[in-house]
Amino acid sequence: MRIGIEAQRLFRLQKHGMERVALELIKNLQVLDKENEYFIFVKPDVDNKVISSTDNFHIVEVEGGAYPIWEQFKLPKLAKAYNCDVLHCTSNTAPLALKIPLVTTLHDIIFKERSVLEQLTSSASWYQKIGNLYRRLIVNSIVKKSERLITVSNFERQNISKIYKLDNNKIQTVYNGVNEYFKAVIDNKTKAKVKQKYNLPEHFLLHLGNTDPRKNTARVLKAFYMYIYEFTEDLKLVLVGLNQAKLSTILKSIDLEKELSDKIILTGYVADKDLPVLFGLSELFLFPSLREGFGIPIIEAMACGTPVITSNTSSMPEVAGDAACLVNPNSTENIYEAIVKVRSDKNYKEQLTEKGFTRYTKFTWENTAKKVLGIYQRFNHNNI
Template structure:
């Protein structure tokens, strides 16, 4: 028997790699080393060249569609035709949605990363929310196998759609930053080499709760803000998150540094040199920055809701994301309580080691082979 042909809807890899894009990239990279599998990635538009460079053992099939409506039509109409033409054995939809016309003869795996549209709809762009709420129920019905990144997300899916938790497979993200050669130019650029600083990493959008984090940070005494700058790293998302304007309104300009999105080498450097990660999100299906920080020995301040306590394990201080005072007290606690800080830092690498891209790829590979060999 020849290799198992796995077709993967990879529209997300036409954009910059963040969140789900990183998940798809790293799982495909690890899956591609399995001698029994052959991966073909499909997208309505050209793939991000940086991502293509990381995936040298997979095939790419890209269209040249540029407008959003055209991309959706490509996924619904062209992709099912390509899957049939390429005689795909298994189809993996790694980003919530499943094309309606994929042949019923092709076994299907669906990954649902979160239920933002259901749990925190106010934090989503309206079109994305409507598309997810419309497409997800049908995708779940079509899927032969469902995966989620965390037990918390699996529970959300089970509760919302009446699916048994036992029928949802947990395939978690991980961090690869501990193996990345760091580029310290970002540290030099902002004069952070000899400073302690608090770090936020994530797309700048409402769900990340950045405005409350900034307001909580502003409550610190000026002397503490001077000693512990707040560094914000991440691409701008949607929702009018004009972070620089909020920083200015709160008189934080001299204490807050906004870097924009960083490559892995600079990201690894800025994590490794940080005092702790602050990620008080309103909701996360997993929260990759938590694992990235811990993998480099950095403790975490994060929210007591959704998947975040599960992912952080024993290396985080948990706060109420809706309460600025709770976030403020958490920041102060990690600055002033050195015993607690050292305890969280000491267990960080071990907490992160629970998660591995290779282990997750092996789980996914096992599911694929099990479906083929039924």
């Protein structure tokens, strides 16, 4: 077979969830499949060493304009030019004019659950807002056009099937995984280097913040303030993914700018290879998101031996199992109580850590690649 994989943003320096998933899938397919021919369609960018061509994997760099233009006009021509038997689009959208079978990974349909007005007036970046609007315009047609849909949790599969009234045979759950460099034992030299690089304090809790309101950063900040106010500890909150301007906006909105200004460490963007050190050095990982399609950081933190507080909503209980402290993400009080419980009950904290070590091993990128390869093989005419 000749298999095309859309990975337009794979080479951008600051990768987010969907690019990381596409990268891990491709790397594991390279190890797993030596027979089929692959064409990985990417847009040129600075981080072009993350993956290399092999005998049957060809990296095809294609210049283009904005994401929709590249996807709608360039990508179908590429699939035709390289005589692909099937095209896999990895990030929720796909070209409408494609003439060959289409497989689409629909990570989630969060963009459909909020009104257009709500998205336009939210604190999300304009890049996020435009992306959400593009998805709202196109995904209905892509769902109908796709021969197969992949999503990342059973929760999301049921959600998508219900919204789009799909036959369950058309959509398949393929879980995400954990990279092998997420591990509990990291050498002291690496720890010291990363600690200095991001100005990490001795004692801290970790939260992956975001301008997207669903990451629930405002309630995390309020719960953290309640904790340090009650226990008067020398404890910091390390925030990944927020700049000072965005943080100030959030702190002003919850009237805690003065109280928390010296209690928060901002790391900015953290490279994937540095994330395991941040997880490992933190005393607790706070991930009480309002909504996730999967929630990769949950299992990454577990792999690093870090106890996790996450939400009892959407996909998070499915991913975390009984290896995390589950909270109502809409309750600041509940998040605060969870912090107290994990930090004050040593036995409970150790139980979470041990259960986390077992839980994360259920999610591997090798299994992801095997399942996706099985989906590709359905389009192999030699098997029909």
